[in-house]
Amino acid sequence: MSTSSAFDEFQRTVDADPEQVRLARERRDVFRRTLTKGVDVDESWSSGSLRRATQLKPVHDVDMVVVFASEAHPTWGLPGGSSEEALRFTQQWVKAELGDPNGTVQQWVRRADPRNRAVKCFLDDPDDPNGFTVDVMPVLRRTDGTLLIPGREEDRWIAANPEFLINLVEQRQQAWPYFRPMVRVLKQWRLGITAKPPIKSLVMEVLALMCMPERPVSRAVALSRFFTSAAVAVNAPIVDPAGYCGPIQPDLDTVALRTALEQARDLAAQAVTAEDKGDDSYAKTLWRKVLGAEFPAPASATPKRSALFAPTYAVHDGPQG
Known part of the structure; x- marks a missing residue:
């Protein structure tokens, strides 16, 4: 696969x-x-x-x-x-x-x-x-x-102005047909983050609008770029994109979210590199660390020996979600 x-x-x-x-x-x-x-x-x-x-x-x-x-x-x-x-x-x-x-x-x-x-x-x-x-x-x-x-x-x-967000999501979906599905993936991913209080789903949706690539790319590349950009963007308040209601979650656990984004950023970048080198098995192993156990495992649970010891594939613990 x-x-x-x-x-x-x-x-x-x-x-x-x-x-x-x-x-x-x-x-x-x-x-x-x-x-x-x-x-x-x-x-x-x-x-x-x-x-x-x-x-x-x-x-x-x-x-x-x-x-x-x-x-x-x-x-x-x-x-x-x-x-x-x-x-x-x-x-x-x-x-x-x-x-x-x-x-x-x-x-x-x-x-x-x-x-x-x-x-x-x-x-x-x-x-x-x-x-x-x-x-x-x-x-x-x-x-x-x-x-x-x-x-x-x-x-x-x-x-x-809730219609502003409705129209904005529609525009992004028309530009890239995987936008809405990837928003749902990110909302699911956030459930694996230990944050107090829990991170609201709308935070992830607005972060996706801010940080997901606007031009069509593969889902793997899009997520990798998202995690890289969002790990920086989360340091500023995530606000209503229409500009009326201020911060979406004033009590957002920024430290927990930023840490999870940074861990996911490192693993996702390695996964994209692995796929570019033709090692889909190891790429899936890494995406499984990012997205959780429901992401399909490679045919062999053990990555190739060359992958295990390749310097660019150093694995860090990632959030499960």
């Missing part, structure tokens, strides 16, 4: 079950059609990783944005409790249309809880940590096209 084929096989272990994705999209579409029918709603659409196709398995949540007409809710967008008002309004509306047992469209939502920026709708047992949820966020659209989203805890509305 070539290194490229090994990446194909590994990708299948990272990607979500197609049936899970189908079911999530089906539920998303029902929410979107239902919410768009509101007389005071201008539009409704999905956001989040499912919309960007960068979701990691298992797929158990969907993010929805509901753009309300500002003239129908003139107090929204102002401080003084209007964030709470918008979330409570959305909670009651979702329960009336989609609540279990009295929803007029579907009887799906067992509980709807207003959170800081959205209403979390539980379609499964609310005590099940893997139960399916839909986050419905009420927003207003400003004249410049950006959104105002509620901030219940801050008691103020916050400017944001």
Whole structure:
């Protein structure tokens, strides 16, 4: 098996079950059609990783944005409790249309809880940590096209532009068809990093936008260049690419992430060199150290003796993820 084929096989272990994705999209579409029918709603659409196709398995949540007409809710967008008002309004509306047992469209939502920026709708047992949820966020659209989203805890509305990230990922995917799959690989990789608190998946997605090569290259070369660039980029705050919401994870464990990136950088560079020299077996051994045990092992678990003692192939411990 070539290194490229090994990446194909590994990708299948990272990607979500197609049936899970189908079911999530089906539920998303029902929410979107239902919410768009509101007389005071201008539009409704999905956001989040499912919309960007960068979701990691298992797929158990969907993010929805509901753009309300500002003239129908003139107090929204102002401080003084209007964030709470918008979330409570959305909670009651979702329960009336989609609540279990009295929803007029579907009887799906067992509980709807207003959170800081959205209403979390539980379609499964609310005590099940893997139960399916839909986050419905009420927003207003400003004249410049950006959104105002509620901030219940801050008691103020916050400017944001999630469509910017959606479009940016789409552009990169059109330029290189492996971009989204590699984002999912990196999100999986981060799970092997011991960090407190854990590294958010959106951090890896934005780092991929910053550090993944824009021109088409092999997946091995792309990851190697990513780790090299990201090991430096992580020293600065990883911020909202649209420029509105500041750092994505203010409490990011930068030391843990940088250390993991540096270890992966060294191993990935050696793996690319091994592949260039025709030693796919050793390249896969190294990628297995970077990406974890689900990356296909070479036919022989023991690398060639020449590879073991080649100075350019010195192996360092790498993160498993």
